[in-house]
Amino acid sequence: MKANQSIITRISATISRVENLTGLYALLVVAVTVIGLVTLPFITYHDDQLYPKTLDPDSTLDPYDRGGVPFGTTLVKAQYPENSPFVGYVTAYLTPLSQWLADTTHHMGTTIVAHPGGIIDEILYNTRGLDTVVETSILFVAFAIASYLFRRDA
Amino acid sequence: MIALYVVAAIAVFAAIRATVERNTGRKLPYVNVMNFAVAGALVLLLDHPLSLVAAAAYFVGSTLEANAIASTYAGGGRRE
Amino acid sequence: MDVAYPAGLLVVAIGIVIGFAALVREKDDLHRILLTDLAEVLALVLIALVATDLAEALILPGLVVGISELMAVSEVYIAREGLRAPKEPAFRIEVMESAPGILALILVAYGIFLSGFTGGVVAAAGAVFYFICRGHAEQFELIETVSGYAWAIWIGAFFIFMFLPQYWFFAVMMAGGAILLKVMAKMSLVGTMRGGPDV
Amino acid sequence: MIEYLLFATFVGLLFHGIHRKVIARAQGRPGPPIWQEILHVLKFSFKETWIPKTASQTLFVAVVFVAIGIWGAALYLLLSGGSLLLLFGIYLIHKIVEHGMGLSSGSPYGKFGAIRSVISAASELPLLATVVAIYFFTHSLSIADIAAYQQVHGPLLVIAFPAAAAMYLVILSKMHYGPFSIIEAKEIVSGNMTEHFGVWRAGLEVGYALKTYVLLYAFVLLFIGQLPLALTLLLMLLILVSLSFVCAVTPMLSPYDTVTIQTLVTGALVVYIIVLGVVMG
């Protein structure tokens, strides 16, 4: 690069190289974050959250015990409960196997809730199901790319 | 619960020794001591039959890790 | 909570500044891939700080998105550099003969029990480990077909939830099973991709 | 509506002619007559037309209709006082037309034109900054609301001068023969329009004429206010002539320099907006 080039030409030379792209983007993110650091004290945690957590260490479903009656109404603080008429049903439901686990063991809450049913499934499949649609599609697409490249080159 | 404090202190001691030691082969026994201590601590922290499984899983897992590191450090199994 | 959230944000912000500053200085492409993996972690911390069930439901898709993008980008990298699998004899240590069978069995069985995203990933970790250590018979088409059907089943489950909510129980089972299959099948492909196409 | 569309097309083509004439005079050449562009369109409409064999045929034809369609819609939008954001959107979609035009032909020149069009996509950024700056003052993006605001507070040209300057730059970067028109630079023949001839070219010229009319009209509407038609046309002509002078006396920039300049302008505007935000609370 010649010394007598104007600043504009020099910037142009930098941005015209694809290899510098990542660096430029990272620089931008750093700049925004540094500015964001200034505003950080003004960000407060909103106390009235959706799907809040309640922990009950004595429950066998800990940390996912959200109460409720199976096949009955369960209070789930969704954004639009009226759009999901059966909200809370999945949360309260335990399969026979997980019911048995819950009756016999303690400290297996995560396993029990991950088995079909439970609050996370409620959110992932029912109230925010569209997120999961998109997410599985992303997985689908990404692996389509990877396996196409893999099989073509191999 | 003096046992728990003893075990935790030994874990810290072993971790420090393992960090200070420079030779990889001699590091591993220290790490082994730490694994023993942590596995014991898991059971002492929570008195429940599943803790035994957790301790065993942790111990077997970390032993496996040490085994793999040592074997790779030795240059793999095939060359002997 | 009042203190923890700003403190956490501060930590993440410092992390972003450090991590991305490293990225600005980095010129090697493979190093850049490694640093993007770090960036994923920082994004997840930001979500985790919200600390509700919703946050957790957002982390699960975020995680899977991260790994799939990583997969695609690293494959593009390999294709661009024209890299080949190393020729020298595969690396062996003793535990690679003994451990995979038992560990993969435990993990896959546990993963199937868990179902859903978590189960899929746990089972896939077991399957990947098994494939790495043991080699494999190539069943690419079969695995892909399975995961394709799983995807379709999950979409079906979604529509049941949205339009026929009274059959929610059926939909939960469908969705849990389908996502398990889908995630596990896709991820285990990663394990089979180590050797050549028909090792 | 149809008659207004025809009128706008006619005026736009006439503006193109005037633009060429002014540039020529500024450079000491006689230049073509000002109705030359209208004649061009008529001539192209009756020439033999076909689609190149290498082209992606559907896309090749579709972009022409899209070009006319979006700018017709933009004109309707301006007249009906819709959302300014939509105008911005249409402006961005014009970019797609440019890309599609160059890429679909398969010609290397068209492709170069398209690539340059992609590079110069930063030209949209000043418009975005303009939109945001206007929103700061009017708290609405409906064009009718903005016009009403100016009735009360006076023209935005005075109040938000940097935004007006940015918008001016945007229009400049869409003018033919200007410092930013790298897409149709002569070293790549006609850039992305190289392979479009005959009726297709005529259609594109119509679309472009509408574009020029809409952009100038939008400038007047956004920064000066709702005026009688004759006065509006006069102001548009004045702006056009000033643009022509700029085009006549500046050399064409190298592709990446255009990006840099447009980005810098946007950056300056962003700083302006932030300062505005701080000052106005």
Added chain:
Amino acid sequence: MFNLPTTNIGGQELFVLEFGDIVNYFSPYTAVLFVFALLFTALAIVSRPERQVDIAFGGDAYYAKEVDPNLLRFQRFMAIACGLATLGAMVSGDVFNFTLFASMVGITNIGIVAAYRNRHVLNAAFQYGIVAMLATVPLFGGAAIVLASTGTLSMWELFTDGVAVPLIAKAFLVLGVMGEGMAPFYVAKAEITRAQGAPFILMVHVSSLLLFLRVIEIVISM
């Protein structure tokens, strides 16, 4: 019950589509963007790619490249996926859902160009992919800050006056979309454009521009 709080930006809502907590909607603005996305997706489905003409330097020769049917099928699949993702992002009424669609656009964009064998194009696709992955940090991070500081992700709530969204969250969202769609960083895209397959390559631009337009609307409305 669903009334769009801010009508002076995107207009009145026309049609609402409810998926549980995620309430998608069409306003004049998003409807227009939706139609555009639909139009170009349809174009990607129906049109065959062009055959690029290359000039051999040093002689007067030129030759037209043939279209590889495998490549064509793969690119078309990716372009359709990209179109669907764009459609979803245009009408999404939920911030996190929008960011997910945005990252899907990013990854399908990589896919459209990654299939091409040219090393320069692959390099551009790779750099683009890295940026798209980095962009998930501000994207998801922005959505997470929105959620933590307002307690909701639904745009219907966020667009009301009473809800104050932190500036950093907005900046992060814009930054994230810029990274996924590459909106002003067109350097990588210029290289990508060299690949064959105009209707599909065009999808890359359509998606990123529309995404950018949408995020601007969201950020201004919030």
Added chain:
Amino acid sequence: MTPEFILGCIILIVGVIAVGFPRPKTYLSRLISLEIPGFGLLLIMLAYDEMLALVTFIGVTAISTFVLVRAIERKEAAQ
């Protein structure tokens, strides 16, 4: 502010530094260092009792490590 949270934050920062500026600067040392911020995230998730996310994260880390190993292995074989 539970002990887990504080420890997680510290480990996260240490890990980010370790990955950002690894010593020695090789692919391998960076890959190994990547585990450390992962542990930081693990602890933060633990502090908020997000156990399903934690398990999923650990599983994904194993798989993504393999994806990276695959690329590094080929890159080193090519050199």
Added chain:
Amino acid sequence: MLGEILHILAAAIISWILFVTVDILFRLPEAGGVSGASAVARDIEAGGGALAGGIMMGNIVCSPDASAGTLLAACGVYVAGIPGGLAAAVLVFIGNRICHDPGYAGTTGAVLATFVVYGFTQVGFAATDFIAGMVIAILTIQGLSHAHASRLLARLWRVRQ
């Protein structure tokens, strides 16, 4: 307080004797079960230790042996009495298989230790004493001085031969 410490020390000595005996009976110092064990032995020898002792220490590092059996059996007895100890033996057996260890030192050690620990719990010891004691015992072998520990083990190994 003081009594508990004494108990722990006593338990440490008992478990030390137990696991060293079982390991030596099962010929652990003879050869490295896996290549990693030999590598550890080599490094310990280079650091001034004896080879046979080093091999045994390497084997302890690389696979659950009698010491691990003792620890887990004590844990098992602590949480669930005799059945717990036997369950620990099963877990150690699985661990041995995972770690490519053909021997049965760990399993045998676990079964033996179950009964020893259970026996001592009947006379006033707590199972926790044995957990801490076992950790102290392993510390003396693996964690204080490799050179001395390996020489000691090598001497014991010569006695066995």
Added chain:
Amino acid sequence: MNDLLAFLFAAVALIGAVSTYFQRDRFNKLIAVGITFGGIVPFIVDRGYLDVAIITSLIIPITTIIILLICRREIHDA
């Protein structure tokens, strides 16, 4: 878990994390990662999530073994 215990295990985890950064040898780095995890497991168990502790302590070694695939010992860095 009281403060003293938390401090002790946190010390283990921190020693591991910091030494991962400062160790130069690849194997020593991996060992340090193992130490870090050793400091973290007690926290998981203390909160009562035993199933999570089991599954993580099985997967972490798998990750290490996967990394070991590219850790062949070369002659020059013995």
